[in-house]
Amino acid sequence: MDDRAHLVRAAAIWVALAIVADLIVGFLVAPHMPPGNFSNTASDQTHINNVLALIMTPIGVGVITFLVYALVRFRQPPGPLQDGPPVRGHRNLQVGWVGVTASIVIVLAVLGTIELVQAPDSSAGAGAGGGQGPSPISRPSGNPLVVQVIAQQWQFTYRFPQYGGVETFSLALPVGRTVEFNVTSIDVIHSFWAYQLGVKADAVPGANNIAYTTPKKVGLFQIRCAELCGLWHGWMAAKGHVLSRAGWARWIAHERIANAPATHYLPPYAKVYYPAPLERGG
């Protein structure tokens, strides 16, 4: 069998396996692809993950197929080692290889860039859900609910500047309303990760990191610190709640009353609360 016949046979196997694998990914894996559809940003991330999986699966199957084919068909027979035939350049193969891989990279780059710059409440998409720094390039058109996330070793607290600057231990959000997270830290670097919401933003002392999302469903979501931050990093987790609009209004009203004594001593709302002193004197 000559080289072309080997190539055709291996390619035929690859195409058949790739179709089967993509069908499995599309119909069995995609419906369970994380992070799910709890918010518009999570839905967009799930969509991107599915697109990536459908593109990457044939590539992965191709690598394994040609590897296994080579191991089986071109295995060194017992006996003394012999040199293989000399390898010469193959212009069409090289051009095709570079062209296909470059096209895939460019398509993915365009896809990712479009996702990044989409307005968080646009009909076309929701943005990436990641921290965009203090001056986001992608902003919602409406009036979002501002929630300041204050990270500290080892717990997140939350401040609501539109509601008297009240600070809370727990986080609840109203369903269907765009939320603007302003994430900062008062000690070391943490990372605010609201998994089901598809939000992850680093919490850096002295910096404000803004991320947007719009919860789509009432329910619970998991909050974790995603940056190794010290002894209790692994325990820095909590559950957040997405409530109905009326339920959230009752929750924030209750929090304002319950935390009124502490609110009295809070500093005015600020984007950052730079920690001091640098070194503890005792």
Next chain:
Amino acid sequence: MQPPNPREGSISRSARILCTLGGTLVVAALVGWYVVGYAISLPPTVPQARAAGVTNITVQTVASYGHQPHPDWVSYLVKNTQGQWVHSTIWQVPAHSIVRLTVYQYDGNSGLRNPFLGQPRGIVGGTMTVNGKPYHVLNPDDASHTFTIPDYGVSVPLKGVADDAPNQCAVTPCTMQQAHNTIVFEFRTGKPGWHRWQCFVPCAAGWLYGFGGPMQTVGWMDGFLKVV
């Protein structure tokens, strides 16, 4: 001329298997040594007795432990059921019960990094007492430490002693004659399990931002509530 066959004179299969098994055993032993070392590095668990439906725990917070291996580290101590002070932050309490915590606070007031923690939360009645007086909130500047159990939503600021208070304690165990504040509050335990507690004031003197050493070491300003 044929090139030399690399298969000839190579290590035998049995030797390779032996090396692989040996390497695996060494790695497993190292992992086991680390895990066991971590486990036995924890301070002892100090059981607390329940009387009349309430488990009383008495602790003291001190600016400096005063003994090896870290005489200048800030720390907690706890009384055992015999009334002796023990240097441990792992306390065993009954599940689904009320715990009354009495804190003899001997450290100075360094202030809260997050003033939000000046309000006691998650405790029975929402009120703590400081030297017998009820408090709904503590001026954040007056706090020395917090006692916080995040799993239970318990967070209580601990009032510090004045800088110029006479007869301050430097070596544990501190005595009732030395300058201190007495903070008392109650909270409810839940189902059995281990619940971490910690101080939320960066109180590690001499460390960057006050968050090194005793703040990062179980047995000093962090510990577990072992609920059984």
